[in-house]
Amino acid sequence: MRIISTATALLLAALLAACASAIGEGGPQLGEESVHYEESVHYEESVRYGVITRIEPVSLEGDHQLGLGAVLGAAAGGIIGHQFGGGGGRDVATVIGAVGGGLAGNTIENRYVDRRPGQHIFVRLNNGVTIAVTEPADPALRVGDRVRLQGRGMAARVVRV
Secondary structure, eight states: OHHHHHHHHHHHHHHHHHHOOOTTSSSOOTTOOOOOOOTTOOOOOOEEEEEEEEEEEEEEEOOOOSOHHHHHHHHHHHHHHTTSOSTHHHHHHHHHHHHHHHHHHHHHHHHTOOEEEEEEEEEEETTSOEEEEEEEOOTTOOTTOEEEEESSGGGOEEEEO
């Protein structure tokens, strides 16, 4: 019975760690919608024109998902936590170890995420409003270039005209 209880606690902690996400990373921002379009569907896209006023180099994180680091960390933490206490205290230590191990495993995994060069592009639109778009580096874009901004939010892209 104790083995089933411990195994269940480990499984729940591993699932909890695998479902966690870092706040503010990836996904739509507050107030934005997450919309997925199929290639065969036609849709309207916003297009605006302006001039690049500033470009700042940034480092972009590669696409990554919570995964192996969180699961392995949760399993290792659960096993280590199970070594402490007795009775109900042991179950609590197992769960705490699994959750802590999952978070630590996720943190370690994210340290080694692929990074790629990007740029934060400031564009003064024809209507006088300045906006900024962060995207992968494009050496063809320079300050003073006349550009077209396609899309909005996370889907916005700067294209030289």
